[in-house]
Amino acid sequence: MTDMIATLSTKKENRLGKVLEHASGDKRFKILEAHMKKHQFKHDALIEVLHKAQELFGFLEEDLLLFIAHKLKLPASRVYGVATFYHFFTLKPKGQHTCVVCMGTACYVKGADKVLAAIEEKTGIKAGETTEDNQLSLLTARCIGACGIAPAVVYDGTVTPRQTPQTALDRVKGWTSHGN
Numbered sequence: 001m002t003d004m005i006a007t008l009s010t011k012k013e014n015r016l017g018k019v020l021e022h023a024s025g026d027k028r029f030k031i032l033e034a035h036m037k038k039h040q041f042k043h044d045a046l047i048e049v050l051h052k053a054q055e056l057f058g059f060l061e062e063d064l065l066l067f068i069a070h071k072l073k074l075p076a077s078r079v080y081g082v083a084t085f086y087h088f089f090t091l092k093p094k095g096q097h098t099c100v101v102c103m104g105t106a107c108y109v110k111g112a113d114k115v116l117a118a119i120e121e122k123t124g125i126k127a128g129e130t131t132e133d134n135q136l137s138l139l140t141a142r143c144i145g146a147c148g149i150a151p152a153v154v155y156d157g158t159v160t161p162r163q164t165p166q167t168a169l170d171r172v173k174g175w176t177s178h179g180n
C-alpha cells in the first residue's frame, strides 16, 4: 500500500497534465466534476464523489483518483487511502483489458442486459470478475453519460456506442482464451 501511494504521488507530479487532457475529452469526467461542484468541492464529500465516480466508470483507476484529488484539492494519498479502505470501492481490476457494460436505464431498455449476458456466457465470468488468464475484467456501471448512444460499453477506457451481443463479442473475443 505504501508503494502504491508512492507510485501515486510520483504519478501525480508526472501525469496530472495528461490526466486533465484526457479528462477534457471524456464526458464522464465532466459529469463527475459537475457532481463535485454540486457539493461545492468540499473535502467531506469525498466518499460521495468516489461513489459517483464508480457509478460512472465502473471502477476507480489511478488517473481518476488523481483527477478527484486535484479537483477537491486533497492529497492523492488521502483519496487513495479512502478508496482502498472501503470494501464497496473497486480499484482497477487485475485484467489486462477491461470491459464496462453500462446498465443504466437508457442502456438497459436498449438491451444492455443481453450484451452483458452474452459476454458472461462467452467468457465464463460474471460482472465483477476477471478471467483466469487475467486477460479480461468485466464490470458494470450506472449511466456513463452516453444515453444518446445507448447501449454503451467501455472497452479499455473507450466509450463505444450502440452495442449488440454480437458487436460486444467481436470486441472482446481476442481478449480471452475462450475467444474465437
Ligand code: FES
Pocket (backbone or CB within 6 Å): 102, 103, 104, 105, 106, 107, 108, 142, 143, 144, 145, 146, 147, 148, 150, 151, 152
Ligand atoms: S444509461 Fe447508459 S449511458 Fe446513460
